[in-house]
Amino acid sequence: MTKQIETDERRAVLLIAKSAFAAAPHADMARLVGVMAERRPDAVVRYAFTEQGTPSLRDALLALVGEGCSHVSIVPLVLPMEPSFQIWLEKVIRRWRSEDDRPWPDMAITTQIAASSVMAALLADLVASAKPIDPAVDQKLLAEGSLVPDQKRRALVCQGGPCNGAGADAIWCHLRNEQQRLKLRTTGDGTMTAKSTCLGPCNLAPVVQVFPEGTYYGGVTEAAIDRIITEHLLGGTVVEDFAYHPTGRKQRLRPPQIPSFPNP
Known part of the structure; x- marks a missing residue:
C-alpha cells in the first residue's frame, strides 16, 4: 500500500520505463519504488510505462494530479537518454495538462542518469552478477510451433x-x-x-x-x-x-477536439 504523505507540499517521484509484457518487469519496478521510497520518505513514489504496460504514464500522472501533488519529479529509467525522448515527454505532458481543467503540479524530468556518481559501482555490480547463456534453450525454441492469428x-x-x-x-x-x-x-x-x-x-x-x-x-x-x-x-x-482521405491536395490538421477529464 502506498504510504500517504501529509504535508503542505505533496511531492511525488514517478519512475518510468518503456514497456512491460510480463509480471517480472512490474516486480522489478515495484522493487525500485521501494528503494526510492526509503531514500525519499517525504514523497509519494510510483512507477509507470510509456509504451506498453499498466499503469501508463498518462494514467499515473492523472492520478497524481487527482491526489493534489504540488511537485512531480519524473525519472526515466532509460539508457541512453535520447534528446528526442525528453522532447516528446515534455510535449505530451503539456498536451495532457492543456486538456485537463484541474490545477497541475510543477513538473521536472531527470536527464543525467548516465552521469550519476554511482554509475561506476552499478556497472561493476551488473558485470559481477552476469549469467551465462544456455545454448540448449535455442534448440527448445526451434522445436516449438506458432499459431497463425486470424486477424483481418x-x-x-x-x-x-x-x-x-x-x-x-x-x-x-x-x-x-x-x-x-x-x-x-x-x-x-x-x-x-x-x-x-x-x-x-x-x-x-x-x-x-x-x-x-x-x-x-x-x-x-x-x-x-x-x-x-x-x-x-x-x-x-x-x-x-x-x-x-486522399484528395490530391495538401491538407492541414483540423483543430483538435479537446476532451475534459472527469474529476476523480
Missing part, C-alpha cells in the same frame, strides 16, 4: 520524426494497453497493432493508419484512439472527425 485488421502507429515529436509513443502506449484490455486480437475481426516507419502525411502528426481500408487518422489523441477502437476496429465505421 491492422492499426499502424507512425514512428516518423514529426509523429514522435507530436507524442506518438504516448498514443502507442494507449493503443497497446487498450488492445490488451479489450482483447482486440481476438475480438471482432481481430486486430494487430504495430509501429511503422513514416506513413507520409507528416503535417497531420501523430498519424495512425487502419487497414484493410487504409484510412489515415491525423492529430490522434487518446480520445481519438478510444473512438477508433469502438467505431472502426470493432464497429467497421470510419471515424470522420479524425479521418483524412
Whole structure:
C-alpha cells in the first residue's frame, strides 16, 4: 500500500520505463519504488510505462494530479537518454495538462542518469552478477510451433520524426494497453497493432493508419484512439472527425477536439 504523505507540499517521484509484457518487469519496478521510497520518505513514489504496460504514464500522472501533488519529479529509467525522448515527454505532458481543467503540479524530468556518481559501482555490480547463456534453450525454441492469428485488421502507429515529436509513443502506449484490455486480437475481426516507419502525411502528426481500408487518422489523441477502437476496429465505421482521405491536395490538421477529464 502506498504510504500517504501529509504535508503542505505533496511531492511525488514517478519512475518510468518503456514497456512491460510480463509480471517480472512490474516486480522489478515495484522493487525500485521501494528503494526510492526509503531514500525519499517525504514523497509519494510510483512507477509507470510509456509504451506498453499498466499503469501508463498518462494514467499515473492523472492520478497524481487527482491526489493534489504540488511537485512531480519524473525519472526515466532509460539508457541512453535520447534528446528526442525528453522532447516528446515534455510535449505530451503539456498536451495532457492543456486538456485537463484541474490545477497541475510543477513538473521536472531527470536527464543525467548516465552521469550519476554511482554509475561506476552499478556497472561493476551488473558485470559481477552476469549469467551465462544456455545454448540448449535455442534448440527448445526451434522445436516449438506458432499459431497463425486470424486477424483481418491492422492499426499502424507512425514512428516518423514529426509523429514522435507530436507524442506518438504516448498514443502507442494507449493503443497497446487498450488492445490488451479489450482483447482486440481476438475480438471482432481481430486486430494487430504495430509501429511503422513514416506513413507520409507528416503535417497531420501523430498519424495512425487502419487497414484493410487504409484510412489515415491525423492529430490522434487518446480520445481519438478510444473512438477508433469502438467505431472502426470493432464497429467497421470510419471515424470522420479524425479521418483524412486522399484528395490530391495538401491538407492541414483540423483543430483538435479537446476532451475534459472527469474529476476523480
